[in-house]
Amino acid sequence: MSAHLGYVAASYGAAVFVVASLISWVVLDARARRRELQVLEDAGIRRRSAGGGTP
Amino acid sequence: MRERSLAIRSFTDLANPTRFVALAGRLLPWLASLTALLFAVGLTLCFSTAADYQQGETVRIMYIHVPAAWLSMMGYTVMAASALGTLVWRHPLADVAAKCAAPIGAGFTALALVTGSLWGKPMWGTWWVWDARLTSVFILFLMYLGLIALNRAMDDAGRAAKVSAVLILVGFVNIPIIKFSVDWWNTLHQPASVLRLGGSAIDPEFLRPLLVMALAFTCLFFTLHLAAMRTEIWRRRIAAMRRQAARGAASA
Secondary structure (H helix, E strand, O other): OHHHHHHHHHHHHHHHHHHHHHHHHHHHHHHHHHHHHHHHHHOOOOOOOOOOOOO | OOOHHHOOOOHHHHHOHHHHHHHHHHHHHHHHHHHHHHHHHHHHHHHHOOOEOOOEOOHHHHHHHHHHHHHHHHHHHHHHHHHHHHHHHOOOOHHHHHHHHHHHHHHHHHHHHHHHHHHHHHHHOOOOOOOHHHHHHHHHHHHHHHHHHHHHHOOOHHHHHHHHHHHHHHHOOHHHHHHHHHHHOOOOOOOOOOOOOOOOOOOHHHHHHHHHHHHHHHHHHHHHHHHHHHHHHHHHHHHHHHHHHHHHHHHO
């Protein structure tokens, strides 16, 4: 069992790294864009099609 | 837009980005919860099943390698369908879907390559061989990276969408090559053992965690894709608002 445990641990470690990286990218990007939209709306800038609604 | 006008009555209503953003907001918490639940069940099964009589503990690598490999192909298939949507139907969200699937597909392809290598060393005695299956998946990874770079290199989003769509459709020829490479050529990689004529060749003891993990990874893909698409729509809105503000400032 222990002979190949390192390969199994490395594989699951790689999976955690890839999944965590993808989730972080999606969450942080969404948070940054939401903040940016809020700043623009607070400055009174609206899309022509928005009609004053929230994005 | 008023709340009533955002109601989704048919599939084509989703072509409206505002409706899509509203739907994504409602779906994402459910999809994320389902993904977490499937991973909890899947991982429990992964580590509670017996070791294989031949592969030993390394069979547990299969529970992440195989779903990652499936999703590497599914991600590109989603991109190809979106590319058709861009070129044929000029669907407003098709380009958004293709652009957002690329980094997720690249992530799963990288995971398939790394875990395949980590399984290959103890089982085949080598980290890597340039056989048809491994090489075609490596080419898929390079194609994902190329498409991400192309999208970032072009300032004109409309032009980038069309060029990317053509390239995606040309590159789609690699997907059947990956799938059937193990049948067409003599490869070190074993032939299909789950999705094949005559049914799965895997014992139900190992098939159960594999299928639950495949479902979990698929749910993860669609959760990330939906969230990334919503963010991309916001990004395009921000660009439009900045352009509008600049025009307003120039005319004032």
